[in-house]
Amino acid sequence: MLNRENSIHTLQNNVVQEHAGIKFQELPFMTKINLRGNPNDKKFLSSANEVLNTILPTRTNIYIKIDSLKIIWLGPDEWLIVDEKGSDKQDLFSKLENSIGSQDASVTDVSENRTVIRIMGKKLFMLLAKFLTLNLDNSLNSSSSVAQTLFIRVPVLLMRHHEHNREPKIDIFTNRSHANYVYKILVDGTQNLDF
Amino acid sequence: MFLIKCPYCGERDQSEFNCGGEAHIVRPKNPPDLTDDQWADYLFMRKNIKGIQFERWNHSNGCRRWFNVTRNTATDEILKIYNMGEQPPIVTGIAPKTPSGETSIGSGNISTSYTKK
Numbered sequence: 230m231l232n233r234e235n236s237i238h239t240l241q242n243n244v245v246q247e248h249a250g251i252k253f254q255e256l257p258f259m260t261k262i263n264l265r266g267n268p269n270d271k272k273f274l275s276s277a278n279e280v281l282n283t284i285l286p287t288r289t290n291i292y293i294k295i296d297s298l299k300i301i302w303l304g305p306d307e308w309l310i311v312d313e314k315g316s317d318k319q320d321l322f323s324k325l326e327n328s329i330g331s332q333d334a335s336v337t338d339v340s341e342n343r344t345v346i347r348i349m350g351k352k353l354f355m356l357l358a359k360f361l362t363l364n365l366d367n368s369l370n371s372s373s374s375v376a377q378t379l380f381i382r383v384p385v386l387l388m389r390h391h392e393h394n395r396e397p398k399i400d401i402f403t404n405r406s407h408a409n410y411v412y413k414i415l416v417d418g419t420q421n422l423d424f
Numbered sequence: 425m426f427l428i429k430c431p432y433c434g435e436r437d438q439s440e441f442n443c444g445g446e447a448h449i450v451r452p453k454n455p456p457d458l459t460d461d462q463w464a465d466y467l468f469m470r471k472n473i474k475g476i477q478f479e480r481w482n483h484s485n486g487c488r489r490w491f492n493v494t495r496n497t498a499t500d501e502i503l504k505i506y507n508m509g510e511q512p513p514i515v516t517g518i519a520p521k522t523p524s525g526e527t528s529i530g531s532g533n534i535s536t537s538y539t540k541k
């Protein structure tokens with residue numbers, strides 16, 4: 230298996246860095262597959278459901294979790310499938326490709342496109358609000374919320390993990406080439422969080 | 425800056441969107457039959473109204489979907505958001521608001537009697 234370096238140099242090998250009570254981690258490599266197809270096409274839906282063992286989410290801006298998989302709504306006909314087991318990449322991809330590839334749909338391996346920065350901490354929303362135009366209370370209001378938005382100028386996908394009244398935990402999906410920039414800005418933003 | 429209510433994602437900042445120009449421009453069925461003037465008219469000529477304008481917008485940094493917007497270009501007030509392929513809402517007779525409340529004279533009048541060529 231390929232030994233991939235993380236995009237953020239100070240966060241290699243699952244290291245967790247803490248700045249002013251906010252913990253940062255860059256998650257190890259994960260399989261990411263972009264799936265597009267018509268949500269009204271029964272054949273497409275049933276083939277996808279069979280491989281993934283669950284129903285593709287049609288509600289906007291949510292994700293569902295099943296085993297090591299997360300299936301994220303990206304658009305009315307577009308999903309991102311994330312498999313924590315980066316090692317099984319070929320396996321999941323070929324399964325999807327075999328059952329859906331010949332239909333009027335697309336399966337694209339986008340694993341190398343984005344990396345995931347995980348941040349945790351009580352004042353997380355306060356930190357994020359410094360850099361986002363997004364209304365976090367509306368857009369990340371449940372433990373299955375995702376939101377695609379701009380972080381300063383960088384396209385990001387935010388994924389909420391924590392339950393209500395638990396310590397906030399958010400994954401930020403960002404292009405690998407932008408990861409260091411996003412990380413540095415976030416760390417800089419932790420400097421005056423204690424007001 | 426203003427907020428746009430994406431049909432899928434809800435209210436988001438304008439910076440997440442891109443405007444795709446005037447909506448409801450139909451591609452001519454037989455381009456070879458057109459004169460250069462007619463073809464250029466289809467390709468390049470767009471209305472730039474002070475008042476109510478129909479536009480295509482794309483939520484490019486969100487769900488990346490297209491939709492139509494009826495916007496008052498003088499105030500950025502959005503009157504209606506509707507799907508691609510739908511007919512534009514009827515706005516004839518609506519006097520578009522102006523930023524300081526002055527009467528919508530001059531070019532503003534064009535939009536009150538908006539008709540497609």
Ligand SMILES: [Zn+2]
Pocket residue numbers: 430431432433434483486487488489
């Ligand atoms: Zn959207």
